[in-house]
Amino acid sequence: MNADEMLARLSRPLSPWRRVAAAVAAIGGGTGAAAIGVLWITEPQLPARTQVAFAGLVAIGLAWAGYGIWALTRRTPLFARDRVVAGWLAVGATTLLAVFTAAVAVARQRGWALPAVALALLLLAAVNLVRARAVRSELLRRKHELGG
Template identity: 50%
Template sequence: MAGGVPRPAEAPLSLRRRLGYLAVLLAGLGGAVLVGALWATEPALPAHTATAFALLTLVGLGWAGYGGWALTRRTPLFARDRVIAAWIALAAWLAGGAGVAVLAALRHRLPVGLALVVGALGVVAAANLVAARRHHRLLRHQLGD
């Protein structure tokens, strides 16, 4: 820190960012607890429903872990957080898309609307990952990393 003024690389996380990460942590944890409680209290669930509940619980825990990780950082993350969030979103889409594909195969049909929604979510997840990685690279380049 030259001259007592923090450089952007040394500036603390803003209150707005910390509150955002806290919201992600709480939403992920709340979703995981809610779905996990439903899963635990319904012993006679069909196998595909239990699998979906397990995946949703994992996704919620993933977001909670991400929020907790980001909150423990005291300095800006230079878009590393965006890259990690994009990977979590892509992984959640892959798991959900695989589940939809299995159900469609078992039922021998895939409603067009569902296919469009799953496809659109995949495009958004992939585009978000590309944008996050590009932004991260740009910031690293600007910092001389």
């Protein structure tokens, strides 16, 4: 087996699109499940069938999130550039979630704790993005120092 054949075997973890796709699955799945959960929690007296449907949608979102997290931890690592992209995605998703939960709380006059939780998640995503950018900047600085 030569190096090119090995590279072909490693095509999945080496593909930046696959790495970002795994991050999208993790973030999108988690955010989707949270948004459906917010609707479910704040809707009074839902019929049983609707509750089952909500539960199914939450399970699907969590399954995608689980798959994304599994892929990122076991198969497709995020490198510095990917982490910045994933950081922006997380900030975008948690911003949408915060706006959505605030709108739902205002419209239904209940569930006021949910926008606070979403804001906390947004804060975490922002801190994560700042760290990812700092790590990437440090690596870029070192790369230039070494003449790269």
